[in-house]
Amino acid sequence: MATPLVDQVLDGAATDEALARLAGWRREGKTIHKVYKFGSFMESVEFVNRVAKAAEAMDHHPDITISYDEVGMTLSTHKHDAVTQADIALARRIEEAA
Amino acid sequence: MATPLVDQVLDGAATDEALARLAGWRREGKTIHKVYKFGSFMESVEFVNRVAKAAEAMDHHPDITISYDEVGMTLSTHKHDAVTQADIALARRIEEAA
Numbered sequence: 001m002a003t004p005l006v007d008q009v010l011d012g013a014a015t016d017e018a019l020a021r022l023a024g025w026r027r028e029g030k031t032i033h034k035v036y037k038f039g040s041f042m043e044s045v046e047f048v049n050r051v052a053k054a055a056e057a058m059d060h061h062p063d064i065t066i067s068y069d070e071v072g073m074t075l076s077t078h079k080h081d082a083v084t085q086a087d088i089a090l091a092r093r094i095e096e097a098a
Numbered sequence: 099m100a101t102p103l104v105d106q107v108l109d110g111a112a113t114d115e116a117l118a119r120l121a122g123w124r125r126e127g128k129t130i131h132k133v134y135k136f137g138s139f140m141e142s143v144e145f146v147n148r149v150a151k152a153a154e155a156m157d158h159h160p161d162i163t164i165s166y167d168e169v170g171m172t173l174s175t176h177k178h179d180a181v182t183q184a185d186i187a188l189a190r191r192i193e194e195a196a
Binding site: 041042045048049052055056061063064065066067068 | 139140143146147150153154159161162163164165166
């Protein structure tokens with residue numbers, strides 16, 4: 001049986017390699033992070049709603065900040081206190097939602 | 099003509115007095131802040147949507163954090179870099195939305 005994404009822990013080098021294909025995402029400690037900029041507060045909230053739907057479907061949830069037209073996304077796998085393939089998969093879904 | 103809420107700046111003592119009637123809200127520097135706890139990630143997101151609607155109606159917007167079942171609200175009036183009556187009014191609307 002394949003190891004679940006959430007148990008596929010990535011070290012710093014493996015994280016950086018995965019992020020090379022995710023524009024604007026960067027590693028921050030044991031998380032990956034990106035700030036998205038929109039045209040208004042409501043566009044920010046609509047983006048958060050699209051991300052929430054994707055996150056629920058994956059059962060893997062980002063930490064989110066909303067500051068008017070900017071939305072920050074911070075991903076980490078709490079179970080391992082590390083970045084895993086589940087975070088990379090969620091980042092890809094967030095990119096699709098942006 | 100009455101001074102708009104957003105121009106009614108509150109000093110620390112006046113802020114504390116207003117917050118005495120807003121359970122769980124506290125002054126943090128030049129902002130007021132509260133963390134709300136819900137039963138799930140989606141309940142958090144639904145709360146944020148209710149708050150967003152109220153904020154749009156007031157044209158005054160909170161900074162929001164979502165961390166799974168916890169939602170943080172931070173209010174401040176950027177124009178004055180201070181807490182104003184607009185923040186107190188928004189906090190009351192957020193309480194109603196919780």
